[in-house]
Amino acid sequence: MENQQEGPERREGGPGRRVRTRRVLIASVAGCAVLGGVLVLLPWERRAEPAPPSPGAQALAAVSAGVPAALPDLAELIAEREKRVRAHPKDAASWAVLGAAYVEQGRRLADPAYYPRAERALRTSLAVRPERNTRALAGLAALANVRRDFPAARRWGEAALKLQPRRWTTYPLLIDAYTGLGEHQTAERMLDRLTELRSGPAVLARAAAVYRDRGWREDAAASLADAAAGARAPAERASYLERAGQLAWERGDLQDALRHFQEAVRLDPDQRAAQAGQGRALAALGRTTEALNAYRVALARQPSPQYALELGELYESLGMPEAARVQYDLLRERVRDAAAGGADEELVLGRFEADHGDPGAAVRRLRAEWRRQPGTEVADALGWALHRAGRSEEGLRYAVRATEGEHGGGVRSAVYAYHRGVIERELERYGAARRHLAEALRINPYFSPLHAPAARAAAEALGEPPDEGVPEMDEEPG
Numbered sequence: 351m352e353n354q355q356e357g358p359e360r361r362e363g364g365p366g367r368r369v370r371t372r373r374v375l376i377a378s379v380a381g382c383a384v385l386g387g388v389l390v391l392l393p394w395e396r397r398a399e400p401a402p403p404s405p406g407a408q409a410l411a412a413v414s415a416g417v418p419a420a421l422p423d424l425a426e427l428i429a430e431r432e433k434r435v436r437a438h439p440k441d442a443a444s445w446a447v448l449g450a451a452y453v454e455q456g457r458r459l460a461d462p463a464y465y466p467r468a469e470r471a472l473r474t475s476l477a478v479r480p481e482r483n484t485r486a487l488a489g490l491a492a493l494a495n496v497r498r499d500f501p502a503a504r505r506w507g508e509a510a511l512k513l514q515p516r517r518w519t520t521y522p523l524l525i526d527a528y529t530g531l532g533e534h535q536t537a538e539r540m541l542d543r544l545t546e547l548r549s550g551p552a553v554l555a556r557a558a559a560v561y562r563d564r565g566w567r568e569d570a571a572a573s574l575a576d577a578a579a580g581a582r583a584p585a586e587r588a589s590y591l592e593r594a595g596q597l598a599w600e601r602g603d604l605q606d607a608l609r610h611f612q613e614a615v616r617l618d619p620d621q622r623a624a625q626a627g628q629g630r631a632l633a634a635l636g637r638t639t640e641a642l643n644a645y646r647v648a649l650a651r652q653p654s655p656q657y658a659l660e661l662g663e664l665y666e667s668l669g670m671p672e673a674a675r676v677q678y679d680l681l682r683e684r685v686r687d688a689a690a691g692g693a694d695e696e697l698v699l700g701r702f703e704a705d706h707g708d709p710g711a712a713v714r715r716l717r718a719e720w721r722r723q724p725g726t727e728v729a730d731a732l733g734w735a736l737h738r739a740g741r742s743e744e745g746l747r748y749a750v751r752a753t754e755g756e757h758g759g760g761v762r763s764a765v766y767a768y769h770r771g772v773i774e775r776e777l778e779r780y781g782a783a784r785r786h787l788a789e790a791l792r793i794n795p796y797f798s799p800l801h802a803p804a805a806r807a808a809a810e811a812l813g814e815p816p817d818e819g820v821p822e823m824d825e826e827p828g
Contacts, residue, residue: 405420406423406427408423409451412454413427415519415552416523416552417552420584420585420620421459424454427451428451434448435448435471435474442476446471446486446489449475449486452464452471453465453496457496458652459651460652462691463691465496466691468489484514484520487509487510491504494506495527496693498693500530500723501531503526504524507523508524521544521547525541525544531723531725532725534563541557541560551578554574555589555593558573558577562597563760564760574593574597585621587617588615592610594610599794602796604631607630608628608632614627622647623652625645626645626656626660628640629641638668655681655695656698658678662677663800667803681698700715701735703715704735704739709735712735713732713736716731719732720748729748729751730766733746733769737776742773743777746773746774753767764789764791765798765801767786767787767793768801771789771808775812784812
């Protein structure tokens with residue numbers, strides 16, 4: 351009987367346990383569903399993330415697009431490609447990439463020793479693959495531009511363009527070449543074609559350079575702001591911010607210039623052009639010790655002749671001629687190094703000689719430069735050198751060319767306006783001299799620690815315009 355009584359209890363307990371088990375299972379399934387939903391909603395941390403590109407790959411992308419690359423990334427790319435071409439000497443593409451990386455490294459470091467290496471690599475690429483090697487031709491155009499050999503840059507760039515007319519990265523190279531040759535209308539046509547083919551930060555930055563050369567400052571500043579906002583890599587963004595800082599400096603906005611330069615250095619500590627820009631702005635703000643330190647840091651890692659000239663003139667303005675002479679000696683040394691690397695620094699040397707050395711030698715150097723590549727910068731420098739050598743009448747013709755838009759001199763430069771005003775004063779064209787000296791100080795009252803005070807003194811010496819009805823010698827050259 352006991353056994354018979356157990357059976358019903360088991361039968362009653364069995365369904366109860368099954369109900370409870372079913373409820374547990376339902377709850378478990380529901381819990382799994384909720385957990386699954388939670389897992390789906392969790393961030394991607396539980397999924398395998400794609401590995402970020404290596405520094406060498408980042409530099410390759412930058413070099414291929416013709417945008418600034420970080421120096422450590424460039425070093426890795428160079429090491430990778432040097433190893434590659436040793437193992438595969440017939441790899442034309444790797445030779446071309448190596449050459450382009452050498453060009454960028456030399457430019458970033460202001461070290462012309464990289465330029466012969468770049469030329470050997472690029473010519474090797476052409477020797478291995480002589481037909482339809484657009485990348486090597488474009489690399490040679492880039493090399494010629496950084497060497498300031500604009501006729502060669504035009505030849506190589508046009509050859510690359512003929513092979514691939516829709517290869518957008520060739521157009522910026524030609525824009526630089528045509529600008530250096532004073533062919534501003536052709537440069538603008540190249541920009542029009544470039545913008546039809548491509549958009550983005552690199553194109554905006556190139557457009558800004560053309561706008562600046564034509565005197566369209568607001569357009570240039572807007573394009574650079576958009577370029578900096580759209581740049582992905584810190585080195586690229588820092589480069590665009592440095593150019594924006596230079597634009598702000600050229601219009602005399604010291605705080606804005608300094609802000610851009612400082613942000614550029616924060617993003618890319620190897621951005622030495624921005625470091626020198628800080629020196630320029632800090633000196634104008636009266637923060638002399640900081641300015642000297644900024645220039646010294648820039649020169650220690652990027653010993654550009656231009657920076658040496660600027661620092662030397664700052665020392666000179668502070669009554670420190672010995673310190674200035676040290677920088678002028680460095681300038682001459684760097685110009686010699688540049689010549690050994692096939693680079694042309696005759697423009698900066700001519701400017702130096704005109705103001706601090708032999709004006710006659712400056713005229714000879716700059717005449718040769720003008721015959722080879724008659725750009726706006728050369729016109730200004732030659733005109734000033736001729737004035738300093740006692741030939742102001744001839745110098746005025748070049749000063750007019752540098753400052754008049756119909757001749758390609760559309761850039762709004764305080765230095766150019768100052769040079770023209772001083773030359774006109776020497777020739778007793780007092781009305782024009784007064785206008786151009788005032789323009790120089792209006793554009794940027796701080797344009798030079800040496801020459802801005804001289805411009806103010808010259809303008810004060812000319813005084814106010816004569817009373818109405820009194821003639822004043824103000825005839826412009828024909």
